Amino acid sequence: MQTIIKNKKAQAGELLQDTVGLVIIALLLIIFLVISSSLWGFPKKELETLATEHSIHNQEHLSLQAWLQKSIEIEIDGENQKITMADLIRLSKINPYYKEILDQEASYAFDIYNYEFETSNKKEIEMGSSFYIPSNETIKVNLEIKK
Amino acid sequence: MMKKTNKKAQLGHATTWLHKFFILVLVIGGIIAIVTMHYSKQYDVRDVEASVVARNIVECVAPGGILKEFNEETIRNCFPFNEEEIYMNITLENDNLVFGNDFLATLCKAEGKKVKVEYYPACLEERYYVLENDEGKTLNLFIAIKKIGKNL
Numbered sequence: 038m039q040t041i042i043k044n045k046k047a048q049a050g051e052l053l054q055d056t057v058g059l060v061i062i063a064l065l066l067i068i069f070l071v072i073s074s075s076l077w078g079f080p081k082k083e084l085e086t087l088a089t090e091h092s093i094h095n096q097e098h099l100s101l102q103a104w105l106q107k108s109i110e111i112e113i114d115g116e117n118q119k120i121t122m123a124d125l126i127r128l129s130k131i132n133p134y135y136k137e138i139l140d141q142e143a144s145y146a147f148d149i150y151n152y153e154f155e156t157s158n159k160k161e162i163e164m165g166s167s168f169y170i171p172s173n174e175t176i177k178v179n180l181e182i183k184k
Numbered sequence: 185m186m187k188k189t190n191k192k193a194q195l196g197h198a199t200t201w202l203h204k205f206f207i208l209v210l211v212i213g214g215i216i217a218i219v220t221m222h223y224s225k226q227y228d229v230r231d232v233e234a235s236v237v238a239r240n241i242v243e244c245v246a247p248g249g250i251l252k253e254f255n256e257e258t259i260r261n262c263f264p265f266n267e268e269e270i271y272m273n274i275t276l277e278n279d280n281l282v283f284g285n286d287f288l289a290t291l292c293k294a295e296g297k298k299v300k301v302e303y304y305p306a307c308l309e310e311r312y313y314v315l316e317n318d319e320g321k322t323l324n325l326f327i328a329i330k331k332i333g334k335n336l
Contacts, residue, residue: 051200059207066214073222088231092310095239100313103249108318146320150311 093182097152097166101180104146105168111138123170126156126178153183230306230329237265238310238325241274246323251316256281271305273326276314288328305330 105123112118113128120128122142129136143154153165156178165181244262245254252258254276260283265272271288274281292307305328312323 052203055200055203055207059210062207062211063214066211066218070218070221073218084227084229085231088235091232092235092238092308095235095242096310096312099239099242099246099249103246103313103315104320106249107315107320146313149322150313 094166096150097180097182100147100150100152101166101168101178104143105170105178107146109138109142111135126170126176127172129156130172130174130176147180151183153181155179228306230331231308233331234306234308234327234329237263237270237272237327237329238308241272241325242312242314242323245274245276246312246314249312249314251276251314251321251323254279254281256283259283269330271326271328273324275324276316277321284328285330288330289326292326292328303332 105121105126107122108119109122109125110117110119111125113120122139125135125139125142129139139156147154156176158175159177165179167177167179170176170178240263241259244258246252254274259272259274259281265284267284269285271284271286272282273289288305291301291305294301295304295307308325308327310325310327312325314321314323
């Protein structure tokens with residue numbers, strides 16, 4: 038009789054141990070699900086970001102590409118000459134007078150789109166859409182939507 | 185007496201085994217459920233698709249940013265599209281080209297006004313600076329894609 042009672046207690050203990058184990062396993066599964074979702078999950082959000090970035094980049098890139106080919110008639114060495122915006126950017130690096138014309142033209146073209154136009158000598162790739170203008174020095178033009 | 189004790193022990197053993205089997209089923213079931221949840225999610229790629237369609241239109245109408253031809257035929261020859269699943273409104277200054285199912289445009293407006301609809305189309309609005317005879321012009325695009333059964 039004594040043996041049977043002890044066996045019953047042992048069985049109850051084992052059952053309790055297994056139940057605690059079961060709860061821990063269930064908790065671990067939930068924790069792993071939450072962690073994996075936050076690390077690799079939420080694909081909907083990522084796809085939305087990808088679509089927005091793709092759309093913004095398309096607009097900036099194609100608009101800048103078109104504008105760089107636009108012709109402008111300006112006075113160079115006393116003569117009126119027709120040059121492209123890309124040429125004007127090169128000239129603006131030599132003579133600050135052309136920088137003013139360049140800024141005016143950029144503002145006239147891109148202000149309605151809420152774009153920010155800038156030229157730089159940096160080689161690093163930043164945000165927005167960039168083009169390199171062939172020249173002796175590094176000239177990079179960058180178009181980016183204003184934040 | 186001996187036989188009775190053995191029966192009880194057998195019953196206890198069976199109960200413990202069932203409990204362990206239940207844990208095993210729970211663990212395997214849990215893993216399968218998590219993996220299924222991750223891999224069976226439906227991805228809405230229509231926004232990306234709309235962006236790709238917009239790029240195709242611009243490359244077709246104004247390759248390299250310079251306006252070539254702006255007419256219905258050019259767009260139709262540019263890429264194949266199902267008029268029931270897509271709506272495209274392309275405007276260049278005063279010229280306007282419209283293709284596809286215009287009800288999708290209404291649904292896009294409804295989304296803007298936060299009207300409750302079960303499935304909205306993917307709506308995209310873009311503006312491009314293009315050159316026409318060396319003059320800067322704005323090309324406006326409005327694209328709506330339904331494709332609820334396909335790309336959602």
